[in-house]
Structure formats: C-alpha cells, structure tokens
Amino acid sequence: MRFLAIAPVLLCATGLVLSFLCLFAGSSKGFLESYDIVSLNTSRIGQNVLNSSRSSDNPFVSFFDNITNSISNDINQDINSFAKDLGLHDFYSAHLMDYCEGFFMPGPVPNATLSKKSIHRNVTSCSNHTAMYDFDPREVLQKELNASGHSNINLDDLKWPSAIDKGLHALRIAQRATFVLYCVAIALIGLATLLALISIFSEGRTSAFLNVLVDLLAFLAIGIASAIATAVAVKAADVINHYGNAVGVSASKGGKFLTLTWVATAVMFVASLVWCLDCIVGRKQPRRQTATKNYADYEGGRRY
Ligand SMILES: *[C@@H]1O[C@H](CO)[C@@H](O)[C@H](O)[C@H]1NC(C)=O
Ligand SMILES: *[C@@H]1O[C@H](CO)[C@@H](O)[C@H](O)[C@H]1NC(C)=O
Ligand SMILES: *[C@@H]1O[C@H](CO)[C@@H](O)[C@H](O)[C@H]1NC(C)=O
Ligand SMILES: *[C@@H]1O[C@H](CO)[C@@H](O)[C@H](O)[C@H]1NC(C)=O
Ligand SMILES: *[C@@H]1O[C@H](CO)[C@@H](O)[C@H](O)[C@H]1NC(C)=O
Numbered sequence: 001m002r003f004l005a006i007a008p009v010l011l012c013a014t015g016l017v018l019s020f021l022c023l024f025a026g027s028s029k030g031f032l033e034s035y036d037i038v039s040l041n042t043s044r045i046g047q048n049v050l051n052s053s054r055s056s057d058n059p060f061v062s063f064f065d066n067i068t069n070s071i072s073n074d075i076n077q078d079i080n081s082f083a084k085d086l087g088l089h090d091f092y093s094a095h096l097m098d099y100c101e102g103f104f105m106p107g108p109v110p111n112a113t114l115s116k117k118s119i120h121r122n123v124t125s126c127s128n129h130t131a132m133y134d135f136d137p138r139e140v141l142q143k144e145l146n147a148s149g150h151s152n153i154n155l156d157d158l159k160w161p162s163a164i165d166k167g168l169h170a171l172r173i174a175q176r177a178t179f180v181l182y183c184v185a186i187a188l189i190g191l192a193t194l195l196a197l198i199s200i201f202s203e204g205r206t207s208a209f210l211n212v213l214v215d216l217l218a219f220l221a222i223g224i225a226s227a228i229a230t231a232v233a234v235k236a237a238d239v240i241n242h243y244g245n246a247v248g249v250s251a252s253k254g255g256k257f258l259t260l261t262w263v264a265t266a267v268m269f270v271a272s273l274v275w276c277l278d279c280i281v282g283r284k285q286p287r288r289q290t291a292t293k294n295y296a297d298y299e300g301g302r303r304y
C-alpha cells in the first residue's frame with residue numbers, strides 16, 4: 001500500500017469535478033448560471049437613441065420614433081426597461097457551451113431605495129448546448145428583435161457599435177480553443193485520477209514517474225485552458241465596455257468562473273508536486289532499508 005497516493009487521488013478527483021463544473025456551468029437555467037465567462041448588461045440599450053430622438057427632427061430618427069412611439073411613452077414614465085419593451089433581455093451571460101438570458105430583479109438600475117447589491121439576476125432561459133460555441137451578441141439580439149415582431153428595427157438603429165462585433169470576432173478562435181482545451185484537460189485529469197487510484201496498490205518508481213508525467217500534462221492543459229479563458233473574459237469585457245458604454249451596453253468578466261478554473265489548476269499543480277515528492281522519497285527508501293530485496297527485484301540488471 002502506498003499511502004502517499006491517497007492525497008493525489010483526492011486532489012485529482014477534486015480537479016476533475018471542478019473542471020467538469022467549468023465546462024457545464026450554466027448548461028441549464030438552474031445549474032451554476034452565475035458562473036459565466038462574461039456577461040452583457042443590455043438593460044439600457046438604445047436609451048441614447050430615444051434621448052436624441054426627442055431632441056431632433058432627423059427623418060431617420062423620427063421614423064425610429066414612430067416605431068417606438070408606444071415604447072417612448074413607457075420610458076417617459078421611466079418604469080420599464082427599454083430592452084424589455086423591444087423583446088430583449090436585461091442580461092446575456094456567455095458560458096463555454098451556451099448562453100443564458102434573463103432580467104434583473106427587482107430592477108436593472110440601482111436608485112435611492114435599490115442598492116446595487118440587492119439586484120439579482122433572474123434567468124429566463126438558456127440556449128441549447130453547442131460544442132465549440134462562440135457568443136455573438138449581434139446575432140442573438142437581432143434574433144430576439146425579429147422574434148418579438150420588431151424585425152424592422154435593425155441593431156444598427158440602436159447604434160450597436162460594429163467595433164464590438166469585430167473585437168469579439170477576434171476572440172472566436174480562442175473561445176473555441178478553450179472548449180477543446182477543457183475537454184483535453186478533463187480527459188487527462190480523469191486519466192491522472194485513475195492512475196493515482198491504481199498506484200495506491202502498486203509500489204515502485206515507474207508508476208510514480210508515470211503519475212508525475214500525466215499530472216504535469218493535466219496541469220498544463222487546465223492551466224492553458226484557464227489562461228485563455230481569462231484572456232477571453234478580460235478582452236471581451238474590455239471591448240464591450242469600451243465601445244458599448246456610449247449606447248448603454250456594459251459587460252463584466254465572470255469572477256466566479258475564473259476562480260473556479262484557477263482553483264482547478266492549483267489543485268492539479270499540488271497533485272503534481274505530491275507525486276514529485278513521492279518519486280524522491282521512493283528513491284531513497286529502498287536503498288537505505290531493503291537494499292538486498294531491491295537487487296532481487298531487479299535481477300535483470302536493470303536498476304534505476
Ligand atoms: C437620457 O435622458 C435622461 C433624462 O431625460 C438621462 O437621465 C439619461 O442619462 C439619458 N441617457 C443617455 C444614455 O444619454
Ligand atoms: C411618423 O408619424 C407621423 C405622424 O405621427 C407621420 O406624419 C410621419 O410621416 C411618420 N414618419 C415616418 C418616417 O414614418
Ligand atoms: C428604484 O427602482 C425600483 C425597481 O426598478 C422601483 O420599484 C423603485 O420605485 C425605485 N425607487 C425610486 C426611489 O426611484
Ligand atoms: C446595467 O447597466 C446600466 C447602464 O450601463 C447600469 O446603470 C446598471 O447599474 C447595470 N446593472 C447592473 C445590475 O449591473
Ligand atoms: C423570475 O421571474 C419569474 C417570471 O418572470 C418569476 O415567476 C420568478 O418569481 C422570478 N424569480 C425571482 C427569484 O425573482
């Protein structure tokens with residue numbers, strides 16, 4: 001029995017669960033929905049268009065004003081979110097395989113009686129799972145405008161900046177690569193868990209070396225996946241905030257998801273360390289204590 005192997009078994013199993021959670025977080029309405037990579041706040045989208053339409057007689061704007069006349073009345077009373085009236089949602093949260101959408105409760109904007117902390121997300125639905133999914137807010141928003149009978153409103157009418165599309169398009173490859181890397185990492189961490197389980201019952205340095213190798217590869221895979229996911233989250237939030245704030249759109253990177261994935265990475269790092277330790281300890285013990293047995297074990301002349 002190799003008792004030192006119990007620690008890596010527990011660590012690898014933890015890493016496996018955490019990386020599964022990263023991959024499947026938000027895959028349904030109630031399942032870790034708040035663990036998104038990046039989330040978009042569209043509750044104030046188009047407000048500036050409404051503002052300018054009230055104060056100008058630009059023909060295009062008055063056309064737009066006609067469409068949204070009833071909506072404008074609502075806004076004048078400042079009760080409902082403009083997004084909701086257009087058939088859009090208050091927020092969209094992107095996950096590794098899908099996105100979810102919903103409304104802020106009790107309201108989207110903090111005021112005298114409503115503190116920012118007491119606003120929570122009420123998820124209404126999530127899209128179907130897709131492997132290698134990449135989040136395209138323009139397509140999602142336009143689809144919802146169409147579905148709610150506002151297909152005569154183009155997202156450009158709401159002054160949606162095409163710079164956001166360009167910025168997110170540049171992240172498309174990285175987003176797909178992240179999915180693949182998480183799958184690879186999960187496979188390697190699964191293998192590491194299995195090897196560690198077997199190694200509880202088989203002594204010898206060969207198995208310890210094999211474990212070090214697989215654990216290091218798994219650590220590398222989940223580490224690279226986490227790094228790319230972090231880069232995507234930071235870059236996407238940056239681009240959206242930079243160009244979107246002028247049209248009432250903002251974004252934030254998913255702190256909870258990033259914590260989860262980096263904890264998984266740290267756990268695999270510790271598991272690798274424990275196996276390295278096992279290799280070093282395993283090298284010294286047989287020489288000192290059971291030198292003769294050791295020679296008998298490797299009588300083929302193959303000593304390490
Ligand atoms: C629109 O106008 C209202 C007041 O009429 C103002 O409070 C709000 O900040 C304006 N929004 C934008 C995006 O300019
Ligand atoms: C907007 O509505 C007004 C009447 O409410 C109408 O006179 C005008 O032609 C409409 N403009 C457009 C572009 O449809
Ligand atoms: C603050 O916002 C909430 C939700 O939108 C609303 O019910 C409440 O009346 C607002 N309070 C003030 C003081 O505007
Ligand atoms: C959503 O965005 C609006 C406008 O950018 C902001 O005032 C509001 O606080 C945001 N809501 C949340 C819950 O972040
Ligand atoms: C979320 O919204 C639904 C309907 O839109 C409502 O029935 C439910 O109570 C809301 N949940 C929370 C936690 O506010």
Ligand SMILES: *[C@@H]1O[C@H](CO)[C@@H](O)[C@H](O)[C@H]1NC(C)=O
Pocket residue numbers: 128
């Ligand atoms: C999602 O999946 C359901 C059945 O699983 C299907 O009926 C529906 O069309 C799919 N929706 C999209 C947008 O692909």
Ligand SMILES: *[C@@H]1O[C@H](CO)[C@@H](O)[C@H](O)[C@H]1NC(C)=O
Pocket residue numbers: 139142143146151152
């Ligand atoms: C929305 O409707 C317009 C015209 O009605 C169409 O050209 C466009 O492809 C539709 N977009 C989506 C995403 O369904």
